[in-house]
Amino acid sequence: MGLSIGIPNTIVEDFVHETYLRLNKYVGNPEKIMYNETEVNRFYVYMTLKNLWTDYCKERSRYQRRDITDYYEFETPDWAIYEEVDFEKQKAEEYIIAKIDTEIESWEHWYDKKLFRLYYNTDISMRKLASETKISVTSIFNSCKNYKEILKSKFGEDFEDYLNGDFDKI
Numbered sequence: 001m002g003l004s005i006g007i008p009n010t011i012v013e014d015f016v017h018e019t020y021l022r023l024n025k026y027v028g029n030p031e032k033i034m035y036n037e038t039e040v041n042r043f044y045v046y047m048t049l050k051n052l053w054t055d056y057c058k059e060r061s062r063y064q065r066r067d068i069t070d071y072y073e074f075e076t077p078d079w080a081i082y083e084e085v086d087f088e089k090q091k092a093e094e095y096i097i098a099k100i101d102t103e104i105e106s107w108e109h110w111y112d113k114k115l116f117r118l119y120y121n122t123d124i125s126m127r128k129l130a131s132e133t134k135i136s137v138t139s140i141f142n143s144c145k146n147y148k149e150i151l152k153s154k155f156g157e158d159f160e161d162y163l164n165g166d167f168d169k170i
Contacts, residue, residue, distance in 0.1 A: 001046050001163070004089060005053050015056075019049045026125075043152070043159055051123065092167040096158050100151060115140065116147050 002012040023045070027033050033041050107113050118129060119140065126144070130137040161169040 001042075001049055002053075004086075004093075004163075005050050007053050015049060015052055018052055019045065022048055022052065042163060043156075046163070047120070055123070088167045089162075089165070092162050092170045095170060096155060096162060099158070100155060103151065103154060112143065112147070115143055119144050120147075 126140050158170050
């Protein structure tokens with residue numbers, strides 16, 4: 001999963017371990033990341049790993065000082081440590097995300113669209129979101145659970161194909 005996001009080989013294990021630590025810290029009940037007794041919610045794990053990588057990239061670019069030497073290649077350029085980009089995989093990911101965005105836009109209530117985007121696209125916890133919006137935690141939890149079920153029922157097979165590398169099935 002880490003390599004599919006674009007994490008370099010040299011640090012992918014660190015991010016996988018960090019993902020386990022984050023899941024252990026924030027998911028007190030392991031049943032929350034399980035579809036059933038034997039099947040792990042791979043999408044949840046994938047999104048946790050992707051959010052860690054995104055946060056890392058944002059922090060790195062925010063604090064990285066730029067000067068004229070950054071634009072000349074005196075040493076090995078940063079992009080050289082990345083593996084070759086799999087355009088077929090990238091295209092499949094963009095296609096699934098576009099389908100999900102289209103589905104979200106088709107939802108009737110603005111509340112559902114806004115709440116979904118607030119919770120899933122930010123690092124705000126349900127409790128903090130509840131205190132800032134004055135919506136009960138129970139309501140937010142139930143809504144997010146329903147959103148997940150809707151998206152899983154419509155795009156779960158596509159996502160599994162993506163994870164398995166069967167891009168032509170998507």
